[in-house]
Amino acid sequence: MKSDLGERTKLFALAIVHFYIALPKTTEMQILGKQMLRSGTAVGAHYREASRSRSDAEFISKIEGGLQELVETGYWLELLLELQAGNTDTTFALLDEVRQLDAILTTCVRKVKEKQRAQKLQK
Numbered sequence: 001m002k003s004d005l006g007e008r009t010k011l012f013a014l015a016i017v018h019f020y021i022a023l024p025k026t027t028e029m030q031i032l033g034k035q036m037l038r039s040g041t042a043v044g045a046h047y048r049e050a051s052r053s054r055s056d057a058e059f060i061s062k063i064e065g066g067l068q069e070l071v072e073t074g075y076w077l078e079l080l081l082e083l084q085a086g087n088t089d090t091t092f093a094l095l096d097e098v099r100q101l102d103a104i105l106t107t108c109v110r111k112v113k114e115k116q117r118a119q120k121l122q123k
Contacts (some may be wrong), residue, residue: 005104006044006048006051008101009047012040012044012097015093015094016040016073016094017041019090019094022090023086029080029085033080035072036076039069040069040076042066042069043066043069044066046066046069047105050062050066056112059112064109066105067102067109073094074095074099077095
């Protein structure tokens with residue numbers, strides 16, 4: 001795995017795209033897949049926006065938006081897994097990456113909030 005979070009979220013988006021391409025072409029699977037595709041590729045976009053934020057508040061807002069997209073992606077992946085759509089090993093690998101990215105992004109938000117609290121106490 002890449003240590004750079006921007007690269008890691010881009011690789012996640014690419015994996016989501018490849019997973020979507022391999023889904024069955026039934027109407028139901030394509031609808032669920034498009035939802036997953038939208039939310040899964042949005043995570044990296046939110047991270048990139050956050051990396052260019054002008055304030056801690058904006059950073060937190062963008063990362064939390066990415067976290068919402070990540071949770072949604074996990075939901076669609078779980079549904080696709082339950083419906084036995086797509087490669088099961090790939091689905092589990094993507095769900096594991098969802099959990100790992102969730103932990104990393106949650107830690108990012110927590111650290112910035114802790115920094116904000118410390119700055120308030122110093123004033």
